[in-house]
Amino acid sequence: MTNSKQDQVLIFDTTLRDGEQSPGATMTLEEKLEIAELLDQMGVDIIEAGFPIASEGDFEAVSKIAAQAKNAVICGLSRANFMDIDRCWEAVKHAARPRIHTFIGTSPLHREYQVRMDMEEMAEQIEKTVAHARNLCDNVQWSAMDATRTEEDYLARVCEIAIKAGATTINIPDTVGYTAPRESADIIKMLLERVPGMDEVTIATHCHNDLGMATANSLAAVEAGARQIECTINGLGERAGNTALEEVVMAMRVRNDIMPYHTGIDATRLMQASRMVATVSGFPVQFNKAIVGKNAFAHESGIHQDGMLKHAGTFEIMRPEDVGLSETSLVMGKHSGRAALRAKLNDLGFELGDNQLKDVFVRFKDLADRKKEVFDEDLIALMQDSSTSAVHDRIRVKSLRVVCGTEGPQTADLTLSIDGQDMSVQETGDGPVDATFNAVQSLFPHEAKLALYQVHAVTEGTDAQATVSVRMEENGKIAMGQSADTDTVVASAKAYVNALNKLLVRREKTAPQELVG
Numbered sequence: 108m109t110n111s112k113q114d115q116v117l118i119f120d121t122t123l124r125d126g127e128q129s130p131g132a133t134m135t136l137e138e139k140l141e142i143a144e145l146l147d148q149m150g151v152d153i154i155e156a157g158f159p160i161a162s163e164g165d166f167e168a169v170s171k172i173a174a175q176a177k178n179a180v181i182c183g184l185s186r187a188n189f190m191d192i193d194r195c196w197e198a199v200k201h202a203a204r205p206r207i208h209t210f211i212g213t214s215p216l217h218r219e220y221q222v223r224m225d226m227e228e229m230a231e232q233i234e235k236t237v238a239h240a241r242n243l244c245d246n247v248q249w250s251a252m253d254a255t256r257t258e259e260d261y262l263a264r265v266c267e268i269a270i271k272a273g274a275t276t277i278n279i280p281d282t283v284g285y286t287a288p289r290e291s292a293d294i295i296k297m298l299l300e301r302v303p304g305m306d307e308v309t310i311a312t313h314c315h316n317d318l319g320m321a322t323a324n325s326l327a328a329v330e331a332g333a334r335q336i337e338c339t340i341n342g343l344g345e346r347a348g349n350t351a352l353e354e355v356v357m358a359m360r361v362r363n364d365i366m367p368y369h370t371g372i373d374a375t376r377l378m379q380a381s382r383m384v385a386t387v388s389g390f391p392v393q394f395n396k397a398i399v400g401k402n403a404f405a406h407e408s409g410i411h412q413d414g415m416l417k418h419a420g421t422f423e424i425m426r427p428e429d430v431g432l433s434e435t436s437l438v439m440g441k442h443s444g445r446a447a448l449r450a451k452l453n454d455l456g457f458e459l460g461d462n463q464l465k466d467v468f469v470r471f472k473d474l475a476d477r478k479k480e481v482f483d484e485d486l487i488a489l490m491q492d493s494s495t496s497a498v499h500d501r502i503r504v505k506s507l508r509v510v511c512g513t514e515g516p517q518t519a520d521l522t523l524s525i526d527g528q529d530m531s532v533q534e535t536g537d538g539p540v541d542a543t544f545n546a547v548q549s550l551f552p553h554e555a556k557l558a559l560y561q562v563h564a565v566t567e568g569t570d571a572q573a574t575v576s577v578r579m580e581e582n583g584k585i586a587m588g589q590s591a592d593t594d595t596v597v598a599s600a601k602a603y604v605n606a607l608n609k610l611l612v613r614r615e616k617t618a619p620q621e622l623v624g
């Protein structure tokens with residue numbers, strides 16, 4: 108059976124916009140370009156690259172992604188005013204296929220408290236702004252923010268106005284993750300019945316996961332007639348996140364018998380995308396996360412293992428390789444060469460340029476010297492160690508020696524390179540990690556507060572690497588730092604410094620919630 112256009116569901120990825128709005132998930136320009144390139148290659152139809160008015164950095168990222176994209180439509184977000192829309196157009200116009208996305212909160216709460224407009228004023232504003240966007244660009248998406256809490260009559264009315272003003276895609280967001288599958292479908296059906304022209308535009312669904320129903324709500328909307336799902340890799344996004352791209356794509360694929368829709372996504376790139384976004388955002392993927400979690404294909408219990416050995420279909424509804432998971436697990440050691448490392452990393456979904464490989468190889472050798480066996484998980488942790496990836500970092504950990512144990516005080520001797528100059532100090536603290544963080548504070552005084560400190564063992568065994576995640580907050584700005592090392596205190600120091608470096612870069616960016624609300 109051939110796929111018809113009618114059954115095609117467009118995948119609109121907003122990892123770089125809504126995903127990046129997760130507190131602490133801010134990404135650098137290089138990181139955004141890398142993610143956008145992968146999204147483009149793996150068949151994402153529309154990439155929402157950012158919110159151009161939010162900052163110079165966002166504008167630059169959207170412009171560069173627009174210029175780089177080969178296949179995908181590149182979209183920028185803008186509020187319902189001319190200044191935002193003009194700025195958005197300036198950024199996306201470099202794309203072969205640009206889109207302007209403009210939105211306004213239509214629910215009673217948003218009308219009254221956020222935008223402070225009555226129904227009539229808002230209707231007029233929608234008409235003016237959508238028409239303005241359409242004068243600039245042929246491809247215009249309009250979103251009724253908080254649509255699922257908007258009165259039906261008003262939602263139908265404003266959708267009609269937006270379509271008449273030239274919108275080509277109408278998005279019905281469940282902004283606060285409030286709807287449920289049946290209601291999600293009913294809203295789309297109601298709009299298709301009541302709004303003239305609704306069947307001639309693309310209907311989009313954009314769900315948040317506050318009640319854990321984002322995937323189900325998106326798929327229900329598709330069954331009712333939506334043909335664009337807005338989602339993010341790993342479900343990254345504000346609060347409980349957005350619909351996870353990998354979940355909707357695989358659900359429609361695995362259960363195509365009851366959800367006969369198709370997407371253009373190459374599912375074998377899903378693991379690669381998941382790892383890349385986890386690394387860049389500093390948000391690790393929960394072990395039991397559907398599709399891309401570490402345990403998604405692990406079978407521990409005796410009954411399951413027995414069944415798997417007899418026939419994989421007994422307990423597996425999709426194959427690990429369908430989502431790009433390689434089968435091998437152990438493997439590299441200190442005698443492995445550069446070509447083997449490159450092949451192994453490719454297998455794990457990391458594509459490296461020659462310079463990057465050179466750097467990773469040095470770190471791999473260092474790890475292999477300290478650890479008998481280097482497992483896939485170790486290599487993934489090595490790649491996710493953001494503390495060593497940023498070339499422009501102002502602060503770097505040069506050396507660290509700690510004294511700890513039952514006889515206090517615990518002491519840290521730390522040398523940091525700050526703006527290229529080595530500086531050393533000795534500090535004490537309540538334990539070796541506290542002493543180390545005090546030493547960083549004393550060498551580089553800062554107001555930022557430590558909001559989270561987390562340690563995970565990458566593999567089993569006492570020589571396992573520890574991945575340390577650190578979240579720092581300063582005046583409402585948040586940054587995550589991550590590092591892995593066989594020495595937990597070294598990983599802690601590097602993760603802390605990594606978060607500080609990110610905060611320094613992010614000081615100038617406007618908080619997205621101030622823009623979206």
Ligand code: KIV
Nearest residue numbers: 210250252253280282
């Ligand atoms: O959740 C939401 O309503 C949004 C809009 C800006 C589309 O992200």
Ligand code: ZN
Nearest residue numbers: 125282313315
């Ligand atoms: Zn959203």
